[in-house]
Amino acid sequence: MGRTSKDKRDVYYRLAKENGWRARSAFKLLQLDEEFQLFQGVTRAVDLCAAPGSWSQVLSQKIGGQGSGHVVAVDLQAMAPLPGVIQIQGDITQLSTAKEIIQHFEGCPADLVVCDGAPDVTGLHDVDEYMQAQLLLAVSNPGSPCPPLVPLGHLSLGFTLSHLSCPQALNIATHVLKPGGCFVAKIFRGRDVTLLYSQLRVFFSSVLCAKPRSSRNSSIEAFAVCRGYDPPEGFVADLSRPLLDHSYDPDFNQLDGPTRIIVPFVTCGDLSAYDSDRSYPLELEDGSGYKYTPPTQPPISPPYQEACTLKKKGQLAKEIRPQDCPISQVDVVPQPTP
Numbered sequence: 001m002g003r004t005s006k007d008k009r010d011v012y013y014r015l016a017k018e019n020g021w022r023a024r025s026a027f028k029l030l031q032l033d034e035e036f037q038l039f040q041g042v043t044r045a046v047d048l049c050a051a052p053g054s055w056s057q058v059l060s061q062k063i064g065g066q067g068s069g070h071v072v073a074v075d076l077q078a079m080a081p082l083p084g085v086i087q088i089q090g091d092i093t094q095l096s097t098a099k100e101i102i103q104h105f106e107g108c109p110a111d112l113v114v115c116d117g118a119p120d121v122t123g124l125h126d127v128d129e130y131m132q133a134q135l136l137l138a139v140s141n142p143g144s145p146c147p148p149l150v151p152l153g154h155l156s157l158g159f160t161l162s163h164l165s166c167p168q169a170l171n172i173a174t175h176v177l178k179p180g181g182c183f184v185a186k187i188f189r190g191r192d193v194t195l196l197y198s199q200l201r202v203f204f205s206s207v208l209c210a211k212p213r214s215s216r217n218s219s220i221e222a223f224a225v226c227r228g229y230d231p232p233e234g235f236v237a238d239l240s241r242p243l244l245d246h247s248y249d250p251d252f253n254q255l256d257g258p259t260r261i262i263v264p265f266v267t268c269g270d271l272s273a274y275d276s277d278r279s280y281p282l283e284l285e286d287g288s289g290y291k292y293t294p295p296t297q298p299p300i301s302p303p304y305q306e307a308c309t310l311k312k313k314g315q316l317a318k319e320i321r322p323q324d325c326p327i328s329q330v331d332v333v334p335q336p337t338p
């Protein structure tokens, strides 16, 4: 595949490089802001699951331009430095990381918490659901050295496990947000997403679901935009207590059928904005000419680095697929270890 082919297929990838953003995701946050004016009056913000850092770039430019802004960015992966952004490398499901984030906002809470996080998916739904459940349980059992096993599929709460990185972020948000603050989080619009909305509505006066133009239609990704942080009376934020237990919401069990919460769905980004599901020619505007632009900031320590080095040296073992072997040899083909 040529180095320009992705520029053709993914116009936001290309524009991100040309505009100096570290990732195409920058456009998602920019289009959300166009619609909801997320950054108005914001001086302190948290970017959860921030690497490689395009949302932090947007935040630091929009709210930290005068040097007065305060952005804290957190990710499992190392991230190249960004001016005006405090970086924490850590797992947001770990108590130690959550405490480190919270201490930056003690006495001076945040106006905005954003979270674009999703655990790596394997494509095997049961495994992905299981891993996400472990992410959730790591929060609910901060002292436990080994998270307990959970059944696959649905939790006893009646909540599918497909969008659980959001509640962890929500738990952190309840510690750092000021009243009236805003929380924006990536969600997957799975079958039970209405339950997630109902939970968010417990903490925010307005919750809606937004799909920026730069987020592919073919993806079930969307963003919960929660405004007006207003926790229930008597609520005490507690990192050791998962918000998913619904004990803050006595009416939770009645959220079925016609009484379930339906939040507005808003597409954002001008209709004339590029369509993320289309392929575009390399010359976007007539006569503008095409010039290849390298990525703004390649990942500094990606998990696949070793494989890339081995490949360059021609030392990466080629995978042997059973279908490539004569039938007589299939039995002796080494099988991948589970």
Ligand SMILES: C[S@@+](CC[C@H](N)C(=O)[O-])C[C@H]1O[C@@H](n2cnc3c(N)ncnc32)[C@H](O)[C@@H]1O
Pocket: 022, 023, 025, 026, 048, 049, 050, 051, 052, 053, 054, 055, 056, 074, 075, 076, 077, 090, 091, 092, 093, 116, 117, 118, 119, 120, 135
């Ligand atoms: C889609 S990327 C975020 C892109 C980012 N918003 C940007 O604009 O550059 C998702 C990130 O979530 C991070 N992540 C996933 N699970 C995490 C966890 N438990 N704690 C911290 N970061 C996590 C991944 O390392 C990955 O960098």
